[in-house]
Amino acid sequence: MTHLDHITVGDQQVPVVTTTSLVIGTGSAGYNAAVRLAGFGAPDVVMAADKIRAGASRNAGSDKQTYYKLTLSGSEPDSVRSMAETLFSGGSMDGDNALAEAALSARCFYHLIEAGVPFPANHSGEFVGYKTDHDPRQRATSVGPFTSKSMVESLESKVRRLGIPVIGNCRLVDVLVDDGNVRGALFLRTDVGAARSAATEEEIVETNVGEEPSPEPTGTLVEQLAKEPSRFLLVRATNVVMATGGPAGMYSDSVFPHGQWGGAGAALRNGARGHNLTEWQFGLASIKPRWNVSGTYMQVVPRFVSTDAEGGDEREFLSDVIDDPNLLASLVFLKGYQWPFDIRKARDGSSLVDLLVYRETVMRGRRVFLDFRSNPAGALDADQLDEQARVYLERAGVADLAGTTPIQRLRHMNEPSYQFYLGRNPGVDLEQDMLEIAVCAQHNNGGIAVDGWWHSSVVDGLFPVGEAAGAHGVYRPGGAALNSGQVGSTRAAQYIAAHRAEAPEGDGFDAVATDVFGRAATLLADAVARFEAGAEDNTGTLITDVTELMSRNAGLVRSRASVLEALEQVTQWLESYPETVVVDDSSRRSVNRLFLIHDILTSQYVYLHAMKDYLDHGGNSRGSVLYTDPDGDLPWPDQDLGLPEEFRFVLDAGALDGVTQEVDWNGAGEPVFTWRDVRPIPSDDDFFENVWRNFRTDRGVPARQS
Structure with a gap:
């Protein structure tokens, strides 16, 4: 008990x-x-x-937040194995996890329904779906x-x-x-x-x-x-x-x-x-409040506006690079479908938008906003858009881009997306105000x-x-x-x-409890003693510095130099932390941050080592990350877009999909890395009599072999 x-x-x-x-x-x-x-x-x-x-x-x-599961409607064929192969094809994924996620997806989905989650069904009781990114079927569903x-x-x-x-x-x-x-x-x-x-x-x-x-x-x-x-x-x-x-x-x-x-x-x-610590996803998001600006927010083609730090010097910066307004509108529209940054789509596709926002915010120190109140500069013509965008906007009843504004299109297509920002803390009225965004983890x-x-x-x-x-x-x-x-x-x-x-x-x-508690109590007591001796509480400054370093050096765009610079700084912070952190004992927030920052620094230390090891292992740009390579190509290599040299990259092209990186660390010394082959998708015996016999013995849950 x-x-x-x-x-x-x-x-x-x-x-x-x-x-x-x-x-x-x-x-x-x-x-x-x-x-x-x-x-x-x-x-x-x-x-x-x-x-x-x-x-x-x-x-x-x-x-429209997505839940992914096996196809449970219509006549389109699907199977557990097919879904497992889709998951496994993402690269560097273990097959037993992929098969389990496919095999139990229907069971877990129905468990949620019975718990009260209102996933939509048609009048026959089929739980309908739609296609999401990296999905060859229509396995996705949502409750909004x-x-x-x-x-x-x-x-x-x-x-x-x-x-x-x-x-x-x-x-x-x-x-x-x-x-x-x-x-x-x-x-x-x-x-x-x-x-x-x-x-x-x-x-x-x-x-x-x-x-x-x-x-x-x-x-x-x-x-x-x-x-x-x-x-x-x-x-x-x-x-x-x-x-x-x-x-x-x-x-x-x-x-x-x-x-x-x-x-x-x-x-x-x-x-x-x-x-797989190196594999983060990044995407465009509002920062106050924090929310993904995917889907309809992009499909209505808002203006992308850049300002200086005080909100002045407003300009539409995307058109500095893409001067064809209809091509630019098509790329913005496609960001709705292709929301996470994908290095493969940076070469000649919509992920160029993420990089341009990154350049404005991280590299130029400016602020970026979405403006739904008026159309982007230039003559917009739905007939000149990418076919996917044109057909979608026609079916949605908002193909007259010149005669409507982004906010009118948004409220027509997805009123809850407009109401969402009104009801948040802080609230934003997209009919009146611009929405500040960044490329976010x-x-x-x-x-x-x-x-x-x-x-x-x-x-x-x-x-x-x-x-x-x-x-x-x-x-x-x-x-x-x-x-x-x-x-x-x-x-x-x-x-x-x-x-x-x-x-x-x-x-x-x-x-073990005495040892761990003793270290924590000593860390707290020493940090408080420094405050009582006259030092200033530095937890607020530290949490800002350690997180900003990571976004600047190891976010969407990374290089060997930026990773090593961040690793050197994080190592110094982590090693000196017990002697330098200062906590105001009267502030619960300060005491809380003492242990929070320690956890963040620990994670950053191991994750940055993982990024370094990935580069040492010959890793190139893949997933949602661009690793700068001076021998690579700039995005859209057939056009001179005036992009910075930091955007040069070489695609991984699946070279490391069959292996995965793992790291061991015990809190002392440097982490130790190994690369192993991914575990394949199991080929379990599906002959009923054999499965039934085994099930009667272990109920389908075998003990782990030592």
Whole structure:
């Protein structure tokens, strides 16, 4: 049974929650893991999160957020194997993960429907779909801008009905690992300490106007913890399901919502293996509020306007490079379909737009806005557009580009996309105001290495799920991440229920907990002592500096020189951090940032080493990243567009698709890298009698071979 006791470290009494399974994170993957663990009969589940209502699942989306699954309507042929091959073809993806994501996609999709997610069906009950990026079928579906939010809320309701304790205000400090076995986790309790500091923009979770906050969970365990004075919390657990999302805090130019930071550093620092860490996705997004400007926002062909830092010197900068207004309009339209930056489309396609925005913002220090109030300069003629754009706009009833404005087209085609910005915090009226954008980090396709059951490949009992797991390849279909989060958390719960449902062992916990807690308490005490000695709290400056460095040197455009420069600086920050960070003990925000920045620096250190190793391994531009190569070509090589030399690149062209990069680090020395062949798609025995015989023995969940 889950219970609360204490451990004494020095003169401090630290509360300890003991449970069989700890789920860290309250997004769609985390809540699904908890629901599935209970449903499969696994005992004693506890959830913990920094901010229960924060996170990408609840607060991120687009004009039409996509969920990817097997085709479940119409006459178009599809199969589990075909879907697995689509996922696997993205490059550097393991086949067992691809097959599991395909095989369980229908099961997880229907589970969401039964939980209350209103995916659209026709009158015959078929769940219709559409084609998304990197998708040869029509496997995509959506419930609108807030698909993942609907998933979170529906699964959260099930967790509450099941009575599973959900502990909020818990910043993950470290995953406890002893001799390759997970023992639990250490958290900072962000609601305990000196007087609460004033709320700032970074502490505000963007919500719809009129939306009521979710009630804080109550229950015996939560009520007991509310009386505990300790700033720290230890959890002793047999299993840790890590649903902390991607390492969103690494970049300043980010579309991850405020309050989503990730926790990759805690896992990497304690021996978890990194996988495909170099593979980020970047795309155009508004920055206040943070939101993808994909789909209709691009298809209505808004103006792209650049200004100086104060908002003056306004100009339409895209036409400086592409002087044909109809070609430019076609490229902007196609960004709606081709939203993530794709280096293959930078050569002669729509990803040129991302690079031009990047040049204005990062390289020239200017600001970029979308203006929906008037048309781009030049004579727009729908008949002169790319055929895909022309046909779409005709069918949508807005082909008269000269006689309408982008905002008129937007409100005609997708009124909720207009209303969305009115209802955000801060609100933006696109009929009156321009919308500031940047090229932002959006998703990490890599993460913590997992096997086919989303079990850490090197730490027994650690189950990274959702974006925390390194389950994707270089490319993935739009919406595949939401499916992967549901499948991975389901597979993890299946494995735990079948093989790891025992109470946590007492041996080993006290020693590792005492050691990890001691380091954290010393870090805090020393940082506070420097403040009390007269030094100024530097956590605000640090978090700005470390994230801006990453966006500037290791974002959409990278070079060996920029990566090495960032790595040198991050190494210096990380090594000197225990002696230089200064914390105001009266500010919970400052204390929270002490551990947050440490996690970010840890992640940046390993990720930058991964980028360096990728280049050392002969890697070229691929996925959503341009690696500068002086021997390469500029985008649109047949035309002299006056682009900077930093945009020269050589396409990877699939050279490394059959292998994958992995990294091991234990918090000391430099990371160690290996490259291995990807695991192929399994060719399981599908003869019914054989499968049935095996199923009667292991229920379809075989134990991991040592």
